[in-house]
Amino acid sequence: MRKSLTRHERLRRRQDIENVFHHGSAYRCRGLAMKCSENGLSWSRVLVVSPRSVGKAVRRNRLRRIGKEIFRTIKYAVCGGYDFVFVVYPGDYSFGARRQQFIRVLGDANLLTIL
RNA sequence: ACGGCAGGUCGGGUUGUCGCACCGCGCCUUAGAUGGCCGGUGAGGAAAGUCCGGGCUCCACAGAGCAUGGCACCGGGUAACACCCGGGCUCGGCGCGUUGUCAUGACGUGCGGAGACAGAAAGUGCCACAGAAACCAUACCGCCCCGCUUCGGUGGGGUAAGGGUGAAAUGGUGGGGUAAGAGCCCACCGGCCGCGGGGUAACCCGCGGUGCAGCGGCAAACCUUGCCAGGAGCAAAGCCAAGCAGCGGACGGGUUGCUCGCUCAAUGUCCGUGGGUAGGCUGCGCGGAACGCAGCGGCAACGCUGUGUCCAGAUAAAUGACAGCCCAGGAGACGCUCCUGCGGGAGUUUCUCUGGACCGAACCCGGCUUACAGACCUGCCGUUCGU
């Protein structure tokens, strides 16, 4: 399976994002929060966001990119048909630790097919 | 060699795997830039703060003035500026020379530095406390003269040199003069006025006159003078499809044969128009105040000419993840070399560990300001070593 993460697999419209934030189910662990809701499509869409408390634009951009990278690499195991919003909180975590956070939160939501 | 100051340049590189965005009249595919392949490109010196100045867009606009805001030595640069360059003046620093003092100094000159540097003889206002007095008048302690005196002082007058107050006290220093004093008089310095010379100008130099009652400070207080500014900002603005609110028109039942009128129900259906917001496209990055190199002009900022290059375009917002090697830098270990005051210090091969700051384009430029690990270059200063 491909490991890409194209424009269609990202949440881009303001209306869709507001919808997930207001009506989605919430899951969280230390360092990460997730909201998701069904989108009626055959594939999933994702958005990674870092709050103001992380720091300045450089640090927030970097956290967001790491989050996108993690989702890209574990995408093959995630159920389709959902919109995800990940909120990445600050903390001194390695790439592997961040990856475990994503897997745990998705597991709590019962949206992992294998593993 | 080390350290400091000032100015300038740069601000990690490279390989592999996976991944992202844009571009190509590239190729395949598809109803269709739908998907794929190939190739190219992909953050900064500050992209930051949003403090100035422009371009660009729309609105307003006959012309002029007022208000408001900004700027303010002079000349140049520039599209423009509160920026830059050169010059002047003032201030303070260091060095040198002359002169003087018990001492601090004064003057001249050189170097490098700072300055929002128009006007306080147009007017208004403020200058707390202290002080006699803070700008229009004058005297607290004093000094001097005259009178009285119980010899302690006291009354009248002159004076502003000395003391005192204060951030600031009516030009400064020295001499003459005087009852004591005072630009009262003189010399020098300062100020003002006039003339001459130099300079585009700011300003400078020289000569002469004037005792200087026009003369304190504050304009980042009001203000005056001169100059410059119409307002908003790419979320500007334009276009596209859809068509919500609204607007216009058409379409009902009953009463009667029909029309008007009245009444009832529906507050609907269809057509047209359609502001704003949301969506898409343009604006938006191949031709510009662009960048590199060379030549010429200019003290310089900068300009001109020639030649070459095309160099990010995202939009909940593209440059990432992992691994390896190299390059700077830091720490440690075993050795080796040199110096030694025998405590140690300096340099270096190899190995190990560590390790790259400030920070993310959002219409685009020119500046300013602020943040910043480290490296390199140039100049000056200091210390040490060698010649």
Added chain:
RNA sequence: UUCCCGGUGGUGUAAUGGUAGCACCGCAGAUUCUGGCUCUGCUGGUGGGGGUUCAAGUCCUCCCCGGGAAG
């Protein structure tokens, strides 16, 4: 992205350019058998740097922090 406000002790607020006050809180003492109330005293502040001025919380300028508006 653009624009606009604000910052004074721990908290809430005053201050024509001229000694930074007031209230609550805190601390100490007095009063009380003890605590509270009350009384007396004290600690502690102009967000930071630079400039103008004799003198700056106030005027000018550059940063820092906080809040708000437009869509």
